Amino acid sequence: MLTDLKEKVWKANLDLVKYDLVTLTWGNVSGINREKGLVAIKPSGMSYEAMKPEDIVIVDLSGKVVEGKLQPSSDTPTHLELYKAFREISGVTHTHSEFAAMFAQAYREIPCLGTTHADLFKGDIPLTRMMKKEEVENDYEKNTGKVIIERFARLNPLEMPAVLVAGHSSFSWGKSPDEAVKNSLILEKVAKMALGTLCLNPECDNFPDYLLNKHYQRKHGPKAYYGQKK
Amino acid sequence: MLTDLKEKVWKANLDLVKYDLVTLTWGNVSGINREKGLVAIKPSGMSYEAMKPEDIVIVDLSGKVVEGKLQPSSDTPTHLELYKAFREISGVTHTHSEFAAMFAQAYREIPCLGTTHADLFKGDIPLTRMMKKEEVENDYEKNTGKVIIERFARLNPLEMPAVLVAGHSSFSWGKSPDEAVKNSLILEKVAKMALGTLCLNPECDNFPDYLLNKHYQRKHGPKAYYGQKK
Amino acid sequence: MLTDLKEKVWKANLDLVKYDLVTLTWGNVSGINREKGLVAIKPSGMSYEAMKPEDIVIVDLSGKVVEGKLQPSSDTPTHLELYKAFREISGVTHTHSEFAAMFAQAYREIPCLGTTHADLFKGDIPLTRMMKKEEVENDYEKNTGKVIIERFARLNPLEMPAVLVAGHSSFSWGKSPDEAVKNSLILEKVAKMALGTLCLNPECDNFPDYLLNKHYQRKHGPKAYYGQKK
Amino acid sequence: MLTDLKEKVWKANLDLVKYDLVTLTWGNVSGINREKGLVAIKPSGMSYEAMKPEDIVIVDLSGKVVEGKLQPSSDTPTHLELYKAFREISGVTHTHSEFAAMFAQAYREIPCLGTTHADLFKGDIPLTRMMKKEEVENDYEKNTGKVIIERFARLNPLEMPAVLVAGHSSFSWGKSPDEAVKNSLILEKVAKMALGTLCLNPECDNFPDYLLNKHYQRKHGPKAYYGQKK
Numbered sequence: 001m002l003t004d005l006k007e008k009v010w011k012a013n014l015d016l017v018k019y020d021l022v023t024l025t026w027g028n029v030s031g032i033n034r035e036k037g038l039v040a041i042k043p044s045g046m047s048y049e050a051m052k053p054e055d056i057v058i059v060d061l062s063g064k065v066v067e068g069k070l071q072p073s074s075d076t077p078t079h080l081e082l083y084k085a086f087r088e089i090s091g092v093t094h095t096h097s098e099f100a101a102m103f104a105q106a107y108r109e110i111p112c113l114g115t116t117h118a119d120l121f122k123g124d125i126p127l128t129r130m131m132k133k134e135e136v137e138n139d140y141e142k143n144t145g146k147v148i149i150e151r152f153a154r155l156n157p158l159e160m161p162a163v164l165v166a167g168h169s170s171f172s173w174g175k176s177p178d179e180a181v182k183n184s185l186i187l188e189k190v191a192k193m194a195l196g197t198l199c200l201n202p203e204c205d206n207f208p209d210y211l212l213n214k215h216y217q218r219k220h221g222p223k224a225y226y227g228q229k230k
Numbered sequence: 231m232l233t234d235l236k237e238k239v240w241k242a243n244l245d246l247v248k249y250d251l252v253t254l255t256w257g258n259v260s261g262i263n264r265e266k267g268l269v270a271i272k273p274s275g276m277s278y279e280a281m282k283p284e285d286i287v288i289v290d291l292s293g294k295v296v297e298g299k300l301q302p303s304s305d306t307p308t309h310l311e312l313y314k315a316f317r318e319i320s321g322v323t324h325t326h327s328e329f330a331a332m333f334a335q336a337y338r339e340i341p342c343l344g345t346t347h348a349d350l351f352k353g354d355i356p357l358t359r360m361m362k363k364e365e366v367e368n369d370y371e372k373n374t375g376k377v378i379i380e381r382f383a384r385l386n387p388l389e390m391p392a393v394l395v396a397g398h399s400s401f402s403w404g405k406s407p408d409e410a411v412k413n414s415l416i417l418e419k420v421a422k423m424a425l426g427t428l429c430l431n432p433e434c435d436n437f438p439d440y441l442l443n444k445h446y447q448r449k450h451g452p453k454a455y456y457g458q459k460k
Numbered sequence: 461m462l463t464d465l466k467e468k469v470w471k472a473n474l475d476l477v478k479y480d481l482v483t484l485t486w487g488n489v490s491g492i493n494r495e496k497g498l499v500a501i502k503p504s505g506m507s508y509e510a511m512k513p514e515d516i517v518i519v520d521l522s523g524k525v526v527e528g529k530l531q532p533s534s535d536t537p538t539h540l541e542l543y544k545a546f547r548e549i550s551g552v553t554h555t556h557s558e559f560a561a562m563f564a565q566a567y568r569e570i571p572c573l574g575t576t577h578a579d580l581f582k583g584d585i586p587l588t589r590m591m592k593k594e595e596v597e598n599d600y601e602k603n604t605g606k607v608i609i610e611r612f613a614r615l616n617p618l619e620m621p622a623v624l625v626a627g628h629s630s631f632s633w634g635k636s637p638d639e640a641v642k643n644s645l646i647l648e649k650v651a652k653m654a655l656g657t658l659c660l661n662p663e664c665d666n667f668p669d670y671l672l673n674k675h676y677q678r679k680h681g682p683k684a685y686y687g688q689k690k
Numbered sequence: 691m692l693t694d695l696k697e698k699v700w701k702a703n704l705d706l707v708k709y710d711l712v713t714l715t716w717g718n719v720s721g722i723n724r725e726k727g728l729v730a731i732k733p734s735g736m737s738y739e740a741m742k743p744e745d746i747v748i749v750d751l752s753g754k755v756v757e758g759k760l761q762p763s764s765d766t767p768t769h770l771e772l773y774k775a776f777r778e779i780s781g782v783t784h785t786h787s788e789f790a791a792m793f794a795q796a797y798r799e800i801p802c803l804g805t806t807h808a809d810l811f812k813g814d815i816p817l818t819r820m821m822k823k824e825e826v827e828n829d830y831e832k833n834t835g836k837v838i839i840e841r842f843a844r845l846n847p848l849e850m851p852a853v854l855v856a857g858h859s860s861f862s863w864g865k866s867p868d869e870a871v872k873n874s875l876i877l878e879k880v881a882k883m884a885l886g887t888l889c890l891n892p893e894c895d896n897f898p899d900y901l902l903n904k905h906y907q908r909k910h911g912p913k914a915y916y917g918q919k920k
Contacts, residue, residue: 023649024642026576045687074678074686096576098649102656105574106664114335115398116256116326133670140674167667168575182254189253189328195656196332196425204336207397210363214370218304226304227275344795345858346716346786412714419713419788426792426885434796437857440823444830448764456764457735483879484872486806505917534908534916556806558879562886565804566894593900600904627897628805655886 001067002040005031006056009040012177016095017048019185027095028073031177032083034090037061041079043070074141081145082173086157089173091180096169099191100184103127104164110190113197113207117190118215120183122159125190126151130166144168159220162187231297232270235261236286239270242407246325247278249415257325258303261407262313264320267291271309273300304371311375312403316387319403321410326399329421330414333357334394340420343427343437347420348445350413352389355420356381360396374398389446392417461527462500465491466516469500472637476555477508479645487555488533491637492543494550497521501539503530534601541605542633546617549633551640556629559651560644563587564624570650573657573667577650578675580643582619585650586611590626604628619680622647691757692730695721696746699730702867706785707738709875717785718763721867722773724780727751731769733760764831771835772863776847779863781870786859789881790874793817794854800880803887803897807880808905810873812849815880816841820856834858849906852877 012029016022025048030041040056057068061080065072073079079092103110103125110125112118128147135143148163148171161183162172172183197204219226242259246252255278260271270286287298291310295302303309309322333340333355340355342348358377365373378393378401391413392402402413427434449456472489476482485508490501500516517528521540525532533539539552563570563585570585572578588607595603608623608631621643622632632643657664679686702719706712715738720731730746747758751770755762763769769782793800793815800815802808818837825833838853838861851873852862862873887894909916 023645043688071688098653099656101574101576101653102660105653105657105667106661107666108660113397114331116331130666130668131671133668136668136670136674140678167573167671185253193328193331193335195660196329197335199429199659200332200338200425201336206337206360207335208360208363208366210366211361211397214366218370228273228301343857344791346791415713423788423791423795426789427795429889430792430798430885431796436797436820437795438820438823438826440826441821441857444826448830458733458761483875503918531915531918558883559886561804561806561883562890565883565887565897566891567896568890590896590898591901593898596898596900596904600908627803627901655890659889 002033002036002038002058003053005033005040006058007053009042009056009177010051010053012091012093012181013042013051014048015178015181016093016184019181021095021097021181021184021188022048023096027093027097028075029091029093029177029181030073030076030079031091032089038066039076039079039083041072041076043068044073046070075144077139077141078145078148078171081142081149082171085145085149085152086173088158088175089161089180090175091177092171092173093177093180093184094169094171095184095188097184097188097191099195100164100170100187101168102195103191104169105167107166109164110187110194111205111207112212113194113204115211115215116193118207118212119219120186120216121162121190122156122212122216125162125164125187126155126160127164128166159216232263232266232268232288233283235263235270236288237283239272239286239407240281240283242321242323242411243272243281244278245408245411246323246414249411251325251327251411251414251418252278253326257323257327258305259321259323259407259411260303260306260309261321268296269306269309269313271302271306273298274303276300305374307369307371308375308378308401311372311379312401315375315379315382316403318388318405319391319410320405321407322401322403323407323410323414324399324401325414325418327414327418327421329425330392330394330400330417331398332425333421334399335397337396339394340417340424341435341437342442343424343434345441345445346423348437348442349449350416350446351392351420352386352442352446355392355394355417356385356390357394358396389450462493462496462498462518463513465493465500466518467513469502469516469637470511470513472551472553472641473502473511474508475638475641476553476644479641481555481557481641481644481648482508483556487553487557488535489551489553489637489641490533490536490539491551498526499536499539499543501532501536503528504533506530535604537599537601538605538608538631541602541609542631545605545609545612546633548618548635549621549640550635551637552631552633553637553640553644554629554631555644557644557648557651559655560622560624560630560647561628562655563651564629565627567626569624570654571665571667572672573654573664575671575675576653578667578672579679580646580676581622581650582616582672582676585622585624585647586615586620587624588626619676692723692726692728692748693743695723695730696748697743699732699746699867700741700743702781702783702871703732703741704738705868705871706783706874709871711785711787711871711874711878712738713786717783717787718765719781719783719867719871720763720766720769721781722779728756729766729769729773731762731766733758734763736760765834767829767831768835768838768861771832771839772861775835775839775842776863778848778865779851779870780865781867782861782863783867783870783874784859784861785874785878787874787878787881789885790852790854790860790877791858792885793881794859795857797856799854800877800884801895801897802902803884803894805901805905806883808897808902809909810876810906811852811880812846812902812906815852815854815877816845816850817854818856849910
């Protein structure tokens, strides 16, 4: 079942390797079929090289395995929380990509310092609060989803398709598994550029809102004019 | 029409990937035929892998598409301003290459700290002023060209074939599309070296003018003796 | 003899190249057959490209060559000390991987700043004391093993499968040569992330123990649930 | 003539690309036949991809081209000064490798901070003084050799096979063209590690002499025991 979705999720997971976003098995991508309420996700701890499309696991929104012989990613409950809260998204990516993780570990949001950032993200990349002891010890992965959603109380997940989890690393999402992976890649590049910028100018903080909005809107607004007509 | 120019521009765009100057579709190269007043440029948002020579778009200096089924790069108006103001150049490159972008985001020019820099650039790499709200909201890409030209009021674009746009990234140019790409590559390496140098010696500021001139002239002056006779 | 072990040790040495952990010949991996008390290790100074499985040298725990025409790695006595002291391990890796070496050279332990670290290491990566003149001048490689073991007086080598040797670089280990190499790779990534994190937040020091324990236990504890059932 | 030497010099130049030590054409390697007093060196400004063994230029120690249709590297006079002053060497490499250049641009020697450094270099990597105006304007490349030699007044070039030229980049050398290139690679790695170490510990300065000597001697001393018997 869902052969096409499994193929897309499989390919999106391989793109984590292509884009140099993962070490060993440190990342996973999922995709959702909204009509059926079913999610396709990478098996836990499996190497990207060995994985085949049929290894992708299908779970329902309660986390129950519906198809597949392997265990789904241990991060599955986080993915599911995001799908339930952010109704507009259809793909989720989790990685420990290095530069984004540096900000998450440093407890710093990634400030919007330039147009590369503004081309995708409408503002600073948000950071969750540190999770509490009880949130970590019980239902940790589900609660990881919950603190992300808490942080997005006044944010639009389509305008801000990524988050840093304090002391951990990043999640991103999009309208498809493929888009979720591309957003992870952009997050990583933006994080790297921000680190270098802050080395050169630690007080850097004056990228104007009108330039942020211009770049965001020319790619994503109602009058977007970047790219080809669809 | 302009089959040869389209081939050169296509190849120069692929070199952005070869030299690791671009992520996804974040860069574009153009070339001009000065006799005909026509510019060949990358289509907007198109992946380098999928692009063929015949996808390159031909526009005139007013920006009107003269040949090609695709939309030209959204940065086309910036390229056109540069061709109109800098009569000696025949190729323009725009990238978000990481280290050059770090300086642009940090609002810092790239100081000439060594001979690697002086081998191509006759002085510090200039930074434009931050664009004003009205310049961003109307004719943004054209005005990007205008602030570059404003910054070059007392600079010779052949002696300084690159610029940083504040809060954005870089443009470079040359006597051909290929040379424009090579100048982008050199800019990026020079930016990386400058960042490391400033980490080691934040006050570094004493590279002597006579050494700058020597290196610039031995490659580009009337008595240049680097390379083979042409 | 020990054809299978030599093959595994040979392959693990090649993985040092695959994972970009070595320059020239700066690294070596060994494996032990505990029943026979014999260790298979890379020949000294040999290029990874030229090495074949039959070039792997077999030594006993006193360091005597039992099989092989080549000299074993000059670091062999360090490996042997580790095998004698840490009875649970069956593979050892030594590299000069760059980011781990930066911490060793800076005389700093690698603090646990995030979950990437906690997924493998149950706490900060320890640093040995600087070796004394007499320890260096006589039986240097054996004494390198001894200062590591001294540092592990109150540490469990399976919960902390790596160490920084002051002013030198790193050793790691595991239940197999392959695992020892993977632990070196993780050490290197964790070191790189820590360096960036400390640039962004030099005082960073509040990764909570309960999150460290959660991540360590979900991968390595008695109720581990990461990966597939074995 | 000197077909074998030209082949070795050609291959050593290609290794600059393999080891990621050069951008575009920014580096050159030479080798000398001491009996004939002839030096084989890369042609100026030629791409490594296009170069063939027969393109290597032969010059005598006065710099006169003895064989070859192409212009020798513009850095040839520096190579010749080094061969004349350092009688024990038979290969010279010049690159603008990035991390070594950062130290040269920052006017800092590379301090010996660990055993990776001590395995090849018997002490800090020396930096020349900044060249004077008259030295730059007349016989620049020859004078570059002279300031290197001046800096080595009390140094043994075989114990310290590399130098930083202030505001410029690095030269290295060895007993063959191949060894000169490997020494450039080690210089670059040592420079990168030193930069990271100094970020983590700016006052780092206590790598003990006895450890430096131990590592240097175990690879290069009369009782060296690293590697295989020759």
